[in-house]
Amino acid sequence: MISLEKIATLIDGWLHQHFNDVITLLIECVLVGVGAIALFALLGLGLVWMERKVAALMQIRMGPNRVGPKGIFQTSADTLKLIMKEGLTPDGADKLLFNLAPVLVIIVAMLILAPIAFAKNFQIWDINIGVLYVSAVSSMSVIGILMAGWSSGNKYALLGAMRSGAQIVSYELSAGISVLTIVVLTGSLQISEIVQSQQTGWWIFKGHIPAIIAFVIFIIAATAETNRAPFDLAEAESELTAGFHTEYSGMKFALFFLAEYINIFIVCAIGATLFLGGWMPLHIGNVQAFNHAMDYIPSSIWFLGKTLFLIFVIMWFRWTFPRLRVDQLLNLEWKYLLPISLVNLLVMTVIAILGWHL
Amino acid sequence: MFRQTEIINQPSTIPPSKEEGEYLTINVGPQHPATHGVLHLVITLSGETIINIEPHLGYIHRSIEKMCESLSYRQFIYVTSRMDYLSSHINNHACALVVEKGLQVEVPQRAQYIRVIMDELTRIASHSLWWGAMAMDLGAFTPFFHAFREREAINEIMEETCGARLTMNYMVPGGVMVDLHPNFQQKTKALIQAYYNRLDEWDELVTGNIIFQNRMKGVGMLSAENAISYGCTGPVARGSGVSCDVRKIYPYEIYNQLQFDEILETGCDSLARYNVRLKEIRQSLKIVEQLIDNIPEGEFQAKTKAVLKLPKGEFYQRVETARGELGVYIVSEGGTTPYRIKFRSPGFSNLSALNHMVKGSKIGDLIAAMGTLDLVIPDIDR
Amino acid sequence: MFIKNYIKEVFGAVKSLWTGMRMTGYYFTHKKEVITEQYPDNRATLQLAERFRGEVVMPHDENNQHACTGCSACEIACPNATIKIINKFDILPDGKKKKAIDKFVYHLELCTMCGLCVEACPTSAIKMANTFEHSVYDRRQLTKTLNQPGSKIREGVE
């Protein structure tokens, strides 16, 4: 059976045969970079198409259906259009920051890709503080948004950026704490170990109620962190026209757009890794036949399936709920999510100490 | 004649700015997703808090009042479809009524029934569209499409009978232009049944939603006294507990024979106005249900002269549109065209209360409050 | 007590959100609810209301005859000066002159489809057709002459 792990080992082996260590590392870096960018492009196109289809069906429409079968090339055509468009920079804008902001946002999104385990033993960088790294880097994307909003010289953009700043900074907390509940269970920050610890069952199943609560809070916080409806206050279409990217056009706008979807993918991948066992197949107790059948499905499919499911849930939120107001958004965080997740963490620690989770 | 510059005062409502840059001035509109048209609001903000709102109108002012002065009493009705295009039947109805009042024409029973049914269907369609747009203003896109599906069914019924979907021009002085389409009754009955189910769906999707409730509760407060003082009518005033349904108070056509309730809510906030409209849809469905099986046979149009001449005098007719009280004031000099015509449009007065309603609240509240005003800009601009 | 209310509030909120999600979830899984009409593709099956007011036409019968007497009632009834009737005088065999239309000019670009001209017509010579695809590349094409070349008024229509 071909798996991503084997391909990676093969390439690695072949390179080691032909080159020395330094050159191998360099070539591997380039390959990973190219791979990451290709994944980005594919994800962006795929997720946008998926979002449009999900939205369309919920809104009793058909969605894209003109370019290619079921309209799957619609997003490629849109990208082409965006590339051809003129990238305007307004006169009143701070030119350097204005052009830097979308790049920064996309770089941040790219960085978080590093510790994610896409399949069994297939990871760009299995850093031993993986979870910490993810939460540290992901909070940097707010800088890009603030930069975009401030440098546009547009009041709508500024308001959107300020909202986004307040929002992401506060939702980092509950997202971090709900991640911490799982870290307490596993006793490790390393992504590969967290996945390994779920071999006997996913945390959402064997972590008792606190894990479920942590999962729900994580999903809510993840939605907020990615600026998705119902927390899309930074964009707030009906209030601030387009929020922080009001002044962006062409490819610069596309970068923001792409970053949004990459961020969704990443937070959902983290969620899948922490709560749904990453690439671990679904096992039910001692039903051997079922477990074997599940093992037969490649680990990358498991990972992607779980991530896509979470992405679908987030899209489902977006196309169902109205937007919160800015003060309600902060109320939700400080009055509900944060206290609940703190208590939840406490309960989880007790569970972990008592060893009920094993 | 005095010069303009003398009378351009500084607006007293804007508090003097403490320092340069203390307040942020934002133009919402004329192109903005939440204004549903070309409304231009100049908002003064302190952070996210609204200090003052100043509407700038006129982007689609077509001077309908002036145009009507050169149109005959048959012709001017069609223009009024273009004022409040979501309740064009009711606008046309008001004009037909005022001309009939002047001519002292007795409208046949059948025509009265048809007119009332059409009015109520228009009201349902208008409130449906409003519901979708309201949810979209608050960031939920899906209800918009659901609302349009429902409205589409009404539009199709209209199209079949009146020959147009939006600007019907179906009412003529003395009755209606053509008789009902043979399918009309059957289709309308099917529509009513479907609508009750749809309304339950709407409640599930939007009304009960905790986010929605929180966005609407306590937002855009308008007390009963202020509602009267600002001349608010329709669901806006009824959400503040002011009884102002023209259909009940000054009944026209056959409204005094019908069983329906005037919806009053005492919440004074956006949620109250929202509830008024949703309940009004149910009342309108009830009215149509009462009438649809009992349309009397007979003429659908009274005999009128080819050239209509209103006697010298003044005529005023008010009707209840989906947005509130529409008044048509005609001053006639005895000729074939009105000497002066004034449309007292509900949206214009309702808009004037906006500043009072949202002062001191957040930008998000402005959208929620403006949405429940159900502004149709051509109605305001005329 | 406070804790109880708090928990109740949270559960109420989650329940209300779930109700909404169930509704959209229903539509997501039921593709038959889709109501999109693929307009240019479904031209063949498109059903238009017969009364739909799309443009003014003057029906001619098989002998290339219409019912327009040229009385200008429609021209007067029109609020936008959409219709312009140019009359001529036919010389009848007995030497009398008879008024007839030379040209019935109809400006589609000015027309608001109010239907007042059809109402006003005493001989039902014009009617509203339910065509709706009026877009052309040159606005001059929107000015139409409704009576066909060589057409005559039908016998017996006064």
Next chain:
Amino acid sequence: MTNEELKIKLTELNPAATFEEGGEWLNLFIDAADLLSFTKTIKENSELYFDYLFCLTCVDWKTHLTMVYHFSSTKHRHNIVVKVKLDRTNPEIETLSFLWRTAEFHEREVYELFGVKFLNHPDLRRLILTDDFEGWPLRKDFEDPINMIKL
């Protein structure tokens, strides 16, 4: 109250008012100087209680302008029409926007379409037209050769 009762009551309040017959509602003409005090009385008098100004407009009679105020009572459900004749060259009248807030917008509209100057109005600027617009469009003698097409 019926029109007759209203007429008696209103004559008491303002003996100078003249009545016009024929309309659906009671029409009365009062003097421009009396407007503010008179409307204040009819708003606050508990028997009359005209708390709702539902229409405010102006008519250009070529020789003079007439301000037309339609009042209604949300308590007693009776209506009156108050009219005030104004000089055409320099029309000036007290604003009612302190009694009825709705008058603020309606008066701005009347101001820019008829050129009636409302004294003490809090914010008398143009509402619909551009600030540099010349002329009063709804007056009968207004001509605009570019935008007005005579049919």
